[in-house]
Amino acid sequence: MNSRLVDKLRVNIYPNRAKMGKDAAKDIASCFKSLLKKKKSINVIFAAAPSQNDVLLSLVKDKSIPWNKINAFHMDEYIGLSKDAPQCFKNFLNAHLFSLVPFKSVNVLNSEANPKAEIKRYSKLLKNHPADIVVLGIGENGHIAFNDPPVADFKDKAMIKIVKLDKVCRKQQVNDGCFKKIKDVPTHALTLTVPTLFNAKYLFCIVPAISKAHAVHETLNGTIDEHCPASILRKHNNAILYLDEKSSSLLK
Secondary structure, three states: EEEEEEOEEEEEEEOOOHHHHHHHHHHHHHHHHHHEEEEEEEEEEOOOOOHHHHHHHHHHHOOOOOHHHEEEEOOOEEEEOOOOOOOHHHHHHHHHHOOOOOOOOEOOOOOOOOOHHHHHHHHHHHHHOOEEEEOOOOOOOOOOOOEEOOOOOOOOOOOOEEEEEOHHHHHHHHHHOOOOOOHHHEEEEEEEEHHHHHOOOEEEEEEOOOOHHHHHHHHHHHOOOOOOOHHHHHHHEEEEEEOOOOOOOOOO
């Protein structure tokens, strides 16, 4: 592993994706346990994407994690997609994590609900359960959650908002194999805002694959602003970025 600091952000680079996922899961599990020495329960927000498969698999395999003391949340959801659709992020996480370990609670966004009512309901849940940890990724356009560059706001006052997905984001859903054609990808979604994610005590960002190489380069080398929402990770006091040999290929 090659490790370095970029501003405040710890960057760990691994020779392959599997090792990246295992080490990230080990660090996340250690953070779970450390926090639970001080608190009766903790609140964790998870990203839903194929990029997270390796870390989720390793977390599920870890029998030492006290899942029954963890409240789970997720960070975004399509608007208008059938709640039974496999592309729904709650269904992705249910298949890869939520149904596989005994969480204290699992709290999901409803793609079929009235968006404004859902924002109110989920915002209340998040206020009552302030995030301790966020396990996230970075999109091909540098987004975190569905905070694409055109809609990201580092000073957002809302906890959750309705966003229009940009073309790069929607195309990524096709590239990831979630949808067959871009016209099948919903145009709007609910997303936790940048401050909601950033305000968690610990951020673990897992980003494999060559398709993310440009976004990773911009995250670490570009200006820290909304042109690349993930660049804000460089300002967080307890954030780690995990890369494989492909996602880090444009770094010096």
